[in-house]
Amino acid sequence: MENDPALKSTIAITSYDGIFKGMYDKEIQNMFMDIRICLSKGNWTQAQDILKQAIMGSERSPGDKKTLLTLSDEIARYSAQRIDPTTVMKEDASWDEVYQRPISRIDVSLYGLPQGVFYLNIDVPGSPNPIRILGRKVLSDFWMKNKIPELYCSFISADMLLGIFWDQRVTENKVTVHYYPFEKSEKLYAMDQVMKSSYGLPELVFPYPLLRQTTHQELCSSPEGWVIDDAFDVMLGCGEERIREYTIKFIGSTKTKNAILYDPACSTGVFLSTLKNAFPDAYTIGQDLSKQMVDISRQRVDEVHCGNAMEPKIKQGTADFCFVRFLNSEVVKSTEAEELLVALLPTVKRGGYMITFGHTPVLLSSANYKAIPGFKIIQCIATAVDNSGIFQYYVLQRL
Known part of the structure; x- marks a missing residue:
């Protein structure tokens, strides 16, 4: 368990206001790792004891203390909302x-x-x-x-x-x-x-975006893109496991041959490379704002470009599938999400699909998509392949 990717040291993640959580202080970070190991093994009492100690020792690091207090609240909510596996589903709800x-x-x-x-x-x-x-x-x-x-x-x-x-x-x-x-x-x-x-x-x-308390503005990524290292590369890929599984299922259901798969914010290319493995006849095209991401993606994607998604590097009307994985909370702002969507629509060929999802909540809704001429909404959510739950998965088809 100690070798799991999320526990490895990474310069890409520290403590901040969003859902990515690490620690600034090395000693507290070690305690944070111990908490996670205990929770993963079901040792809740031990995890909560370490958490209390970490909170008491975090006075020297206000940012870490805020994160630890948030974690304490989240653990309490997890316990309160958890449904026991023995709970019998109601046959019909009134x-x-x-x-x-x-x-x-x-x-x-x-x-x-x-x-x-x-x-x-x-x-x-x-x-x-x-x-x-x-x-x-x-x-x-x-x-x-x-x-x-x-x-x-x-x-x-x-x-x-x-x-x-x-x-x-x-x-x-x-x-x-x-x-x-x-x-x-x-x-x-x-x-x-x-x-x-x-x-x-x-x-x-998800109607309530996270705001910075000092400015009351939405939290978003740096204009230069994310810093990436090997540990963060692995972490990013783990968070999309269910989405990748479902996407393979969806593409297969369309029976599209020799598909062009375009990802205008391809990150490290893991998403596209997974689809390529499932559909060897497909051609993958990636693009990312971060040169570092692009350099890593070159090993995994057929064709990759460095650039802002506002200026797609793919020829208009050629993508069978355009995967939009970044119009999300903590990545861009809501107003930017609308502008980026408009910029990417022309890349999709007639009969092709634009699919929107992400690690964090999509900042747009069906109201935005219904206002787009020449496209129809196929679905707004997807069911996990193992039928354990659902996630946002907007599919638009070009008419």
């Missing part, structure tokens, strides 16, 4: 019964992890109006297994569903959401129905 319960609420700081709050919009047969389910992410199972440095990943499971949305209030420093709570057996039922496509065209929406 939405009217849920509405009869006392109302509950959550309060989330706009400078904490507000991007963990989401809505699952569904169309229930027989209901005159769509139903909006409130949810809140918990610690990623990949993080618990020491595969990734992010507290959250793109995956949504039944235990993250809270109940039926009723009302919200956004103030200068927090968001408050009121909802009618689900029983845990109802959470299992709701997720099962979503994965069975019983609720029309379900969509996951």
